[in-house]
Amino acid sequence: MPLIAVLPGDGIGPEVTTHARRVLEALDLGLEFQEAPIGGAAYLAAGRPLPAETLALAKKADAVLFGAIGDPRFEGLERRLRPEAALLGIRRELGLFANIRPATLFPGLEEASPLKAEVVKGLDIVIVRELTGDVYFGEKGRRTNIEGLRQGYDVMSYNEGEVDRIVRVGFEMAKRRRKKLCSVDKANVLETSQLWRDVVNEIAIEYPEVQLTHMYVDNAAMQLVRRPADFDVIVTGNLFGDILSDQASMCAGSIGMLPSASLSAWSGANGMYEPIHGSAPDIAGQGKANPCAAILSAAMLLRHSLVNEAAAKRVEAAVGAALAKGARTADLGGSLSTTEMADAVLQELV
Template identity: 75%
Template sequence: MPLIAVLAGDGIGPEVTAEARRVLEALDLGLDFEDGLVGGAGYRGAGHPLPPATLELAKRADGVLFGAVGDPACDALERSMRPEQAILGLRKALGLFANLRPAKLFEGLEDASALRAEVAREIDLVILRELTGDVYFGEKGIRTTAAGLRQGYDVMAYDEAEVRRIATVGFEMAKRRKGVLHSVDKANVLETSQLWRDVVSEIAADYPEVTLIHMYADNAAMQLVRNPGQFDVMVTGNMFGDILSDQASMCAGSIGMLPSAALRQWSDDTGLYEPIHGSAPDIAGQGKANPCAAILSAAMLLRHSLEMPEPADRIEAAVAKAIVGGARTPDLGGSLSTSGMGDAVLAAL
């Protein structure tokens, strides 16, 4: 019986993961669920944002369904004890370096997009973000210059092995989709990006069926709003991927609609699945959160970790049907509660 670790976390995390779990249970797939504390809830309940028991659960699970972490009450804690360290610790401990962030405009949400309807309808892409390197994980600190000024520094770095493994996932994804891979970097000014571009170009020789297009990050941001339909798979580093995927969410209507998967290989392996939105403490407990991203993340869990594409397709089709039928949470201009949106998806199943 496949084991799903449910790490709901903070803020709206428990609300949206509850709806995702309801959908999974409705499919009657013989899944076993086990809850674990994480984030601010982990710190309050067990003295650490990633308690040993939670990490052990994640390691033995077949897939991890994650909510969100972040709690303003924990902002004064030392950095190693803050809620956000939980997700970084899980990615590192599980070796999850490949972050899949699909962005697709669901029919009926054209008015929710920041783009014109005819442009927004063309969005159907995946941003593949490298997850364990780059400036977020490089050497960092505060130092004093020779002039006595405080100076912050963060080192951006990738080695060729790190680039090779994420690029390979990108080519494999593109091969399964439309056969176009955009590699996003800033090779015109960054040596890290120049190495990235060189390595990606080397790997392209092994994938003659995939068209490789190099694009600078600033141009990619512009093209996402100008002509998003040109993109199929975008592979990029940690920081650029973080920024571009949030931009893509507003092109697709709402950040509450975008799921994600953190993987270490394409399929049949433990992965971590979460909505790309944060804990949203300002609306936590009010029933206003959109659970669709969490529900769609559950579909990704079925597809990639459990290799159950048919029920994954059913979940995605049910979300699409609910949206076409007029189901809307406040972020989409509607008035349905979190559980009401979950009811609409369940009805569509």
């Protein structure tokens, strides 16, 4: 019986995770669920954002269904005690180096996008983001410079092994899709990016069927607005991927529609699945959150960790069918509550 660790987290995390779990349970796959606190909720309960018990559950589970973390009440704490420290910690402890973020515009949501309908029509992008390196995990700190001024620093760093493994995920993803891979960097000014580009070109020889292009991150941001549907798979580092995937979410109509998977291997391994939206404490408990990103994250869990493509497609088809019949939460211009939107998806689950 596959074990799913459910880590609801903070803000709207518990709300959307509840409904993602409902969808998984409705599939009747014999899954076992165990829940544990993380983030601000864990700090309140155990005095630290990633309790040892939560980490142990995540490690033994077949997959982790994650909600969201973040709470402004804890911004004054030292960094290691803030809710966000739990997310970085669990990624590191589980070896989750590959973040897969699809951005798909479901038919009928063209008007929800801030871009013109003709520009976003057919949007179907996957952003493959490296997750355990770059400035987020590099040396960082505060110091006083020779002029006596306070200075903060964060070191951007990748070694060739770290680049190799994430780029191969990008090529494998592109090989299974439309065979187009765009590697995004800033090689004109960053030595880290030049190494990245060199490694990408070396690996490309092993994937002659995939069309490879390189793009500087500033140009990639512009092209995501100008011609987003031209992209297939984008592979990039942690910092650039964080920014570009959020930008892509708005092309798709709402950040409430975008799921993600964080993986330690291509498939069949312990992964963590979460909506890319934050904890949104301003709307927590009001029934305004869109549960679709969490539900679609559950579909990715089925696809990658449980290797059940048929079940994953059932969930994705149910979301599409509900949207096609006009089901909309407020972020999509509708009036359904979180629960009502989830109910609409469950009604279409066949």
